[in-house]
Amino acid sequence: MPEGHSVHRIARQFERNIVGRTVSASSPQGRFVEGAQVIDGREALEVRAVAKQMFLRFDGDVWLRVHLGMYGAWDFSGEVVVDATIASANGRMGQTNQRGTVLDDGPIMDAAGENSLTSIGAPRRARVRMSEQTTGLEEQNEWPPPVVGAVRLRLLTETTCADLRGPTACALQTPDEVAATIAKLGPDPLVDDLAEGEEQFTATVRKKPTAIGLLLMDQSVVSGIGNVYRAELLFRARQNPHTPGRDVPEEVVRGLWRDWARLLPIGVETGQMMTMDDLDPEAYRRAMAHRDDRHWVYHREGLPCRVCGTAIVMEEAAGRKLYWCPKCQA
Structure with missing residues (x-):
């Protein structure tokens, strides 16, 4: 999608x-x-x-x-x-x-x-x-x-x-x-005021018993995040996807919003869901050309985590594939 x-x-x-x-x-x-x-x-x-x-x-x-x-x-x-x-x-x-x-x-x-x-x-x-x-x-x-x-x-x-x-x-x-229709949607970093969007997103997540991995896919909570960005945002935050939203530390919730506000414009400009940071030109070109070099955990089940070496896990969550590292995101 x-x-x-x-x-x-x-x-x-x-x-x-x-x-x-x-x-x-x-x-x-x-x-x-x-x-x-x-x-x-x-x-x-x-x-x-x-x-x-x-x-x-x-x-x-x-x-x-x-x-x-x-x-x-x-x-x-x-x-x-x-x-x-x-x-x-x-x-x-x-x-x-x-x-x-x-x-x-x-x-x-x-x-x-x-x-x-x-x-x-x-x-x-x-x-x-x-x-x-x-x-x-x-x-x-x-x-x-x-x-x-x-x-x-x-x-x-x-x-x-x-x-x-x-x-x-x-x-x-x-x-x-x-x-x-728009009123039913969560904040979009490219549409809404960033500060107001952060407050709305944080307030919504912090009162929900639903797992944060599901909340990020809920378009009434935050706009635009799909399976790829969900997995990558959670890994970048080192956040367990199964933690209820209300139990995720506020600073982590705010960090997720700010990271989404950073990654979304990159995706718009490049046309690709680039989630790797600080790459030199050769590594960047390789990542843009090959999905295997573009993401931290998405679509990498069974492969070693790029940070700790633990095998990346893939599981079903509300009918969608969820990728995460059980050690970095414990």
């Missing part, structure tokens, strides 16, 4: 390519025909990303709410502006690391096809795929591009096409409905 950094990256792509333009809207799949008819011919005025949901406002105060869920993804094609650069099939993009150094020799791909340029959602081969795993830029000769697969919603401007596939939610909302 896409985590918070992914949805913020999608929103930035909409800001660059769709907002401020009149769109033609259709539902090739046929499951959003009435909604597409309402949007068709309207100008996109604003985009918001909160938690794992995106909200796109059109003139007339019509809002589109999209939640990608486990399998959703956006495909962009045509002239796709990334970091103020027009992307072409042979375009090369700089990639910014955690220290702000531009790696200007092209995007770094890992074995799963993930890179920082176009990756947000569920993995599929496409033209410019905004999914959790990127497939890169591919040559395109036909405009508008042919519909491929089950496209729930197509938004088309004169130069850019955005195709939505497989979302959990794709619905029109009124301004009041949007406000009500």
Whole structure:
């Protein structure tokens, strides 16, 4: 499932390519025909990303709410502006690391096809795929591009096409409905005031009997954290995932919020969930290219902890895989 950094990256792509333009809207799949008819011919005025949901406002105060869920993804094609650069099939993009150094020799791909340029959602081969795993830029000769697969919603401007596939939610909302949806979500470090968000998060966690490992995945407690960031945040805090929230020391709870506020922008900028710190350029490039070098505990069950050497444990927690070190996080 896409985590918070992914949805913020999608929103930035909409800001660059769709907002401020009149769109033609259709539902090739046929499951959003009435909604597409309402949007068709309207100008996109604003985009918001909160938690794992995106909200796109059109003139007339019509809002589109999209939640990608486990399998959703956006495909962009045509002239796709990334970091103020027009992307072409042979375009090369700089990639910014955690220290702000531009790696200007092209995007770094890992074995799963993930890179920082176009990756947000569920993995599929496409033209410019905004999914959790990127497939890169591919040559395109036909405009508008042919519909491929089950496209729930197509938004088309004169130069850019955005195709939505497989979302959990794709619905029109009124301004009041949007406000009500957002009100149910926990604080998002890229949306809310950081100090206020810290207070809200800390107060909520400190009164809950639920395990902290579950609370971090609860979008009403904090926005945007998924399975990868949950495991990595807890390890970085050396916090046992099974400790009830109310028993986690306040300074640890506050530290979790501050660490999330630090890691989320890195994920937005790089397109990858980088959770390793203070890497030299060679180690950083290796980590960006290989997931095995990018995380402390996630997806490393049975492997030695990078700190103490104890085998990393994987267990089921509310139907999701939880990775942690039983010694460092005892």
